[in-house]
Amino acid sequence: MNAPASPAAVAAPLPADLLAALQAAFGARCSTARAVCEQHGRDESVFDVPPPQAVVFAESEEEVAQVVTACAAYRVPVIPYGAGSSLEGHLLAVQGGVSLDVSRMNRILRIAAEDLTVTVQPGVTRKALNEALRHEGLFFPIDPGADASLGGMAATRASGTNAVRYGTMRENVLGLRFVAASGEVIRTGSRAKKSSAGYDLTRLLVGSEGTLGVITELTVKVHPLPEAVSAAICFFPSIDAAVQTAMQVIQIGVPIARCELLDTNAIRAVNAHDRLGLKEAPMLLMEFHGSEAGVAEQAATVQDVAADHGGDAFEWATTPEARTRLWAARHHAYFAGLQMRPGCRAVTTDTCVPISRLAENINASIAEVQAAGLPYFIVGHVGDGNFHMAYLLDPARPDELATAERLSAQMVARALALEGTCTGEHGIGLHKQRFLIDETGEAAVALMQAVKQALDPLGIMNPGKIFAG
Amino acid sequence: MNAPASPAAVAAPLPADLLAALQAAFGARCSTARAVCEQHGRDESVFDVPPPQAVVFAESEEEVAQVVTACAAYRVPVIPYGAGSSLEGHLLAVQGGVSLDVSRMNRILRIAAEDLTVTVQPGVTRKALNEALRHEGLFFPIDPGADASLGGMAATRASGTNAVRYGTMRENVLGLRFVAASGEVIRTGSRAKKSSAGYDLTRLLVGSEGTLGVITELTVKVHPLPEAVSAAICFFPSIDAAVQTAMQVIQIGVPIARCELLDTNAIRAVNAHDRLGLKEAPMLLMEFHGSEAGVAEQAATVQDVAADHGGDAFEWATTPEARTRLWAARHHAYFAGLQMRPGCRAVTTDTCVPISRLAENINASIAEVQAAGLPYFIVGHVGDGNFHMAYLLDPARPDELATAERLSAQMVARALALEGTCTGEHGIGLHKQRFLIDETGEAAVALMQAVKQALDPLGIMNPGKIFAG
Numbered sequence: 001m002n003a004p005a006s007p008a009a010v011a012a013p014l015p016a017d018l019l020a021a022l023q024a025a026f027g028a029r030c031s032t033a034r035a036v037c038e039q040h041g042r043d044e045s046v047f048d049v050p051p052p053q054a055v056v057f058a059e060s061e062e063e064v065a066q067v068v069t070a071c072a073a074y075r076v077p078v079i080p081y082g083a084g085s086s087l088e089g090h091l092l093a094v095q096g097g098v099s100l101d102v103s104r105m106n107r108i109l110r111i112a113a114e115d116l117t118v119t120v121q122p123g124v125t126r127k128a129l130n131e132a133l134r135h136e137g138l139f140f141p142i143d144p145g146a147d148a149s150l151g152g153m154a155a156t157r158a159s160g161t162n163a164v165r166y167g168t169m170r171e172n173v174l175g176l177r178f179v180a181a182s183g184e185v186i187r188t189g190s191r192a193k194k195s196s197a198g199y200d201l202t203r204l205l206v207g208s209e210g211t212l213g214v215i216t217e218l219t220v221k222v223h224p225l226p227e228a229v230s231a232a233i234c235f236f237p238s239i240d241a242a243v244q245t246a247m248q249v250i251q252i253g254v255p256i257a258r259c260e261l262l263d264t265n266a267i268r269a270v271n272a273h274d275r276l277g278l279k280e281a282p283m284l285l286m287e288f289h290g291s292e293a294g295v296a297e298q299a300a301t302v303q304d305v306a307a308d309h310g311g312d313a314f315e316w317a318t319t320p321e322a323r324t325r326l327w328a329a330r331h332h333a334y335f336a337g338l339q340m341r342p343g344c345r346a347v348t349t350d351t352c353v354p355i356s357r358l359a360e361n362i363n364a365s366i367a368e369v370q371a372a373g374l375p376y377f378i379v380g381h382v383g384d385g386n387f388h389m390a391y392l393l394d395p396a397r398p399d400e401l402a403t404a405e406r407l408s409a410q411m412v413a414r415a416l417a418l419e420g421t422c423t424g425e426h427g428i429g430l431h432k433q434r435f436l437i438d439e440t441g442e443a444a445v446a447l448m449q450a451v452k453q454a455l456d457p458l459g460i461m462n463p464g465k466i467f468a469g
Numbered sequence: 470m471n472a473p474a475s476p477a478a479v480a481a482p483l484p485a486d487l488l489a490a491l492q493a494a495f496g497a498r499c500s501t502a503r504a505v506c507e508q509h510g511r512d513e514s515v516f517d518v519p520p521p522q523a524v525v526f527a528e529s530e531e532e533v534a535q536v537v538t539a540c541a542a543y544r545v546p547v548i549p550y551g552a553g554s555s556l557e558g559h560l561l562a563v564q565g566g567v568s569l570d571v572s573r574m575n576r577i578l579r580i581a582a583e584d585l586t587v588t589v590q591p592g593v594t595r596k597a598l599n600e601a602l603r604h605e606g607l608f609f610p611i612d613p614g615a616d617a618s619l620g621g622m623a624a625t626r627a628s629g630t631n632a633v634r635y636g637t638m639r640e641n642v643l644g645l646r647f648v649a650a651s652g653e654v655i656r657t658g659s660r661a662k663k664s665s666a667g668y669d670l671t672r673l674l675v676g677s678e679g680t681l682g683v684i685t686e687l688t689v690k691v692h693p694l695p696e697a698v699s700a701a702i703c704f705f706p707s708i709d710a711a712v713q714t715a716m717q718v719i720q721i722g723v724p725i726a727r728c729e730l731l732d733t734n735a736i737r738a739v740n741a742h743d744r745l746g747l748k749e750a751p752m753l754l755m756e757f758h759g760s761e762a763g764v765a766e767q768a769a770t771v772q773d774v775a776a777d778h779g780g781d782a783f784e785w786a787t788t789p790e791a792r793t794r795l796w797a798a799r800h801h802a803y804f805a806g807l808q809m810r811p812g813c814r815a816v817t818t819d820t821c822v823p824i825s826r827l828a829e830n831i832n833a834s835i836a837e838v839q840a841a842g843l844p845y846f847i848v849g850h851v852g853d854g855n856f857h858m859a860y861l862l863d864p865a866r867p868d869e870l871a872t873a874e875r876l877s878a879q880m881v882a883r884a885l886a887l888e889g890t891c892t893g894e895h896g897i898g899l900h901k902q903r904f905l906i907d908e909t910g911e912a913a914v915a916l917m918q919a920v921k922q923a924l925d926p927l928g929i930m931n932p933g934k935i936f937a938g
Contacts (some may be wrong), residue, residue, distance in 0.1 A: 013641055040896040114720060114825035168663050170672075171640055184912045192821040193853050194637050195678055195890035196626040196899055198905050199917045202641075203672035207665055224722035251583060253693035294763050330730040352661040354585035384662050421664035428667055436667050444655045447924065453918065454923035466667055 088429025122151025352424030551618030557898025591620025821893030
């Protein structure tokens with residue numbers, strides 16, 4: 001995390017004609033109420049900027065196009081808003097403008113069980129989708145910690161605990177509809193599993209963080225619920241032992257479905273938050289999907305690897321209820337962790353490295369944070385080489401923020417030296433723009449900006465994100 | 470397939486200064502010899518156009534940049550050339566220019582077995598890579614019929630028989646280096662398994678058919694050789710029965726590694742070409758990867774499904790030699806098929822539809838070709854919803870080409886109505902440009918062209934492909 005792009009001191013007020021037009025079209029669904037704007041002007045990140053000057057709640061693709069077209073006419077920024085769970089400042093109105101809230105576009109349009117695809121509006125959340133899919137014997141695997149919207153998850157190229165086996169939004173979005181900066185509706189992809197038809201606009205939009213258009217519909221892959229699922233936890237004498245186990249499991253090709261690390265601090269937090277009574281030691285939380293025999297076989301292999309690294313015997317969550325309880329605790333870990341230091345705010349890292357370099361990255365990061373004396377905890381999608389270290393900061397102490405920024409920058413520099421990325425799943429947003437340049441080079445970023453300029457010549461789509469506005 | 474963009478009647482000769490500069494820099498590796506140019510001006514497609522005016526054999530990224538920079542200065546087209554196995558006219562010099570042959574850039578730069586990644590130059594072929602990987606217990610799954618180069622496979626978003634389980638080039642390229650139209654070298658991606666760092670330039674280049682830059686290096690995923698592999702063939706009373714079996718296998722979530730259809734005509738062809746003595750009936754050729762127990766379990770499930778559709782008992786290829794023989798025959802099927810009508814040329818279709826619509830697409834396509842009386846054969850990656858019908862045409866009979874074009878257009882129209890794509894893995898090239906518009910709409914294609922214009926403002930990178938030049 002580096003310093004945020006400095007926001008325009010105070011954004012100019014919205015042109016009166018634009019506001020009048022939006023209010024005429026949307027009535028109460030166009031709000032300038034302070035509370036509504038403020039709620040739409042923050043996210044889970046650590047920085048504050050002025051809120052958007054208006055919020056429009058769109059209920060259809062036509063309405064999205066109407067808002068974008070109107071804003072384009074006045075060169076006013078449009079900031080797509082889904083569930084508000086970004087961690088990287090994606091929703092902050094650094095150049096003012098209109099927050100375009102698509103959370104009411106929350107219909108599941110089609111479940112094509114026979115093709116393992118579903119088509120949804122962008123405001124559908126991952127939990128709502130899975131609730132609907134359960135009755136079909138299907139599930140959607142991408143699960144960031146929050147109950148994010150699918151539109152937002154596509155925009156940040158999100159992943160989560162199942163990505164080690166099922167991939168990220170990159171692999172699971174088959175096609176999209178989006179409203180471009182021109183107000184035009186663009187279709188990408190199809191329901192076919194693969195295609196070589198022209199440029200991959202689907203994956204250009206996935207991860208574009210609202211800077212190229214507003215996603216209005218998504219067709220995603222879903223997966224049959226496995227015949228057998230088993231979850232196990234395993235405690236280790238050290239973080240390194242747990243990480244070495246995860247690394248080896250991936251290297252030998254076990255098709256593990258989830259492979260999550262919680263450090264002792266995170267365990268304490270989830271014990272306090274979810275009353276779990278787990279042993280306070282570094283832990284892997286794993287899940288195996290397959291046939292009964294296949295699951296048993298995978299688990300036996302992993303138990304052997306864990307034992308080689310001093311891991312305890314697996315403790316099994318055999319019932320769906322026990323599994324749900326464990327995974328809910330994992331998904332709460334971030335918020336549980338925050339509560340370990342009341343009143344704190346968190347800066348969360350997101351580096352991802354080739355699996356063989358993961359231990360090196362984690363071990364050095366721990367040494368650095370301990371030397372600096374900042375409270376922290378670690379959760380990690382270690383099967384992917386990705387982990388999050390959350391630094392818990394006292395908002396009244398700017399020195400702590402400065403320390404966290406220094407540690408974060410050191411960790412990113414190391415991850416890049418280890419041939420990894422500054423962000424596995426959270427995105428660039430406001431705070432990693434310098435890291436993006438460090439990672440891919442000035443020339444590649446200039447090329448991204450050329451794409452941005454070609455698709456959004458007026459610069460109205462979520463300006464100031466990914467690149468300095 | 471629709472009519473090719475009409476080539477400039479005769480391309481203007483290369484500027485003398487450009488040719489002199491290239492000859493001074495590359496000596497004998499810059500050729501204007503008629504045979505060399507003609508060999509680089511054709512591919513496996515059905516159309517002829519004038520060859521490129523020169524061929525440069527580059528041996529390094531620096532040399533690629535040098536050629537692109539020189540051509541940019543004279544606004545002369547650059548046509549990247551790998552193994553020459555395109556099926557869609559990608560290599561044809563429709564606007565003249567320089568064929569940039571990277572086949573000598575064929576070094577495997579790094580095998581990172583501990584991370585399941587390899588880094589290669591673009592001229593490395595899939596067979597050469599797998600030969601090198603075998604000793605490491607790894608394999609690279611993407612296998613178009615020809616021994617294509619990895620650069621070309623990335624450029625066309627290729628797939629093949631393993632894609633049903635392991636994905637296509639879209640899923641297996643982690644990062645690239647390419648020379649942009651400006652001559653600049655761009656890096657994309659990293660060796661991390663996932664990333665949310667900015668626009669997905671990797672996947673913008675994958676499938677760009679040489680129109681956005683020349684790929685000079687690729688980092689791809691590789692996979693551990695499975696503990697157990699078994700291949701089986703199964704004969705069916707009808708094509709429909711075979712296709713229904715494939716559909717159901719996918720729908721119930723069997724992680725089958727390969728699931729290929731050959732119709733009776735294709736069987737006759739491979740019998741003649743590879744002396745296999747297979748029963749002349751529609752056949753699925755399948756492969757299962759996993760543990761010994763897992764493979765047995767998958768195969769038993771699929772055998773049950775096949776029996777429900779009247780399939781025979783599986784015949785097993787248990788030894789590696791027997792498996793290799795079968796898969797070699799499958800990979801030869803296209804060339805074997807051509808030999809069923811001596812002197813013929815083939816037009817090959819490539820539609821891909823959601824799995825539930827596959828039988829409808831294949832059955833209707835067969836009815837149409839039989840009504841038209843054209844010789845044909847079918848091979849198909851049916852687990853992906855993708856199949857190829859090859860129409861075998863007498864080059865002396867333009868009416869046959871016209872009939873093939875009509876049938877192909879009907880099939881594409883049907884595939885699009887079934888929510889599929891005009892091309893699963895061959896690309897748009899010269900001949901599917903109208904289909905691309907039909908598939909994704911004028912607005913999406915205009916947006917692709919805006920990206921092209923932004924990255925290649927002079928229009929020198931393989932002009933006339935994907936879109937009319």
